[in-house]
Amino acid sequence: MTPLLTCKQFLEELSDYLDENADPEVRARLEKHISECPNCFVICDTTKKTIRVYKGMDPYPIPNDVESRLMAALEKKMAAKAH
Amino acid sequence: MTVASQQPDVSDEAALVSQAREGDAKAFATLVRRYEAKIFRLAQHVTQNREDAEDVLQETFLKAYEHLDQFQGNSKFYTWLVRIAVNQALMKLRKRKTDRSVSLDDTIDTGEDTVAREIASWDENPEQRYSREEMNQILTAAIESLAPPYRTVFVLRDVDELSTEETAEALDLSIPAVKSRLLRARLQLRDKLTRYFKRKGDDAFAYL
Numbered sequence A: 001m002t003p004l005l006t007c008k009q010f011l012e013e014l015s016d017y018l019d020e021n022a023d024p025e026v027r028a029r030l031e032k033h034i035s036e037c038p039n040c041f042v043i044c045d046t047t048k049k050t051i052r053v054y055k056g057m058d059p060y061p062i063p064n065d066v067e068s069r070l071m072a073a074l075e076k077k078m079a080a081k082a083h
Numbered sequence B: 001m002t003v004a005s006q007q008p009d010v011s012d013e014a015a016l017v018s019q020a021r022e023g024d025a026k027a028f029a030t031l032v033r034r035y036e037a038k039i040f041r042l043a044q045h046v047t048q049n050r051e052d053a054e055d056v057l058q059e060t061f062l063k064a065y066e067h068l069d070q071f072q073g074n075s076k077f078y079t080w081l082v083r084i085a086v087n088q089a090l091m092k093l094r095k096r097k098t099d100r101s102v103s104l105d106d107t108i109d110t111g112e113d114t115v116a117r118e119i120a121s122w123d124e125n126p127e128q129r130y131s132r133e134e135m136n137q138i139l140t141a142a143i144e145s146l147a148p149p150y151r152t153v154f155v156l157r158d159v160d161e162l163s164t165e166e167t168a169e170a171l172d173l174s175i176p177a178v179k180s181r182l183l184r185a186r187l188q189l190r191d192k193l194t195r196y197f198k199r200k201g202d203d204a205f206a207y208l
């Protein structure tokens, strides 16, 4: 029998677990822990949602004035390099 | 996962880079347009200042153009750009806080911060409670409250969706360092967002 994980050990493995990088043996122990520990169940679920809301974050477009200043700076640079 | 389909075509990218290297301005402009929004967002997250972020954006692409011959085809062009952008952004931060140096290793603590403070269930779809604009404000403010080493790793991994290996390469960090910063960033953000997203009347688990 493998010993039960502590909550601290569970949290240390949480990222790999959520990224599906934990190996199967560790994964099974983590799943056993959340099935028995309501706090870690909530932390796991809300961390998963945290990652999800950020992945859905708007990739706000670059403001037009910022882009035109960037392109102007590049053109100047390219012209300088051409001479 | 949809990640693979969002990645730009790498072979097309290698061609663009070599055309740009030979002086094809149009090819370089295509690369700039492909990544400018992401680099600007990253620069804003790291510098937390719009004016500095715009400087970082310009300096990144000017430097990239200047040093294009130093780009080795064995990493992605974007990873190489991120490396330049992060260095430029950190220089800005250092200039602003002349009294103390800032680096990616700043304020890394020992793991005590993995302790979760707020434990409460969230709504199934917490984003539905807020408008898009409110959501963006909440999410951005939460990222900005993280220390720079956590913030940068989190933005690259979970917002830009770079792999652990790409993030390590872009930031010149080891893979374990990326992983431990990402974990701490995620847990800190989870704590902060719980305030906004917890199910109403579900404080039973909350403790200090």
Ligand SMILES: [Zn+2]
Pocket: A006, A007, A010, A033, A037, A039, A040, A041
């Ligand atoms: Zn637990």
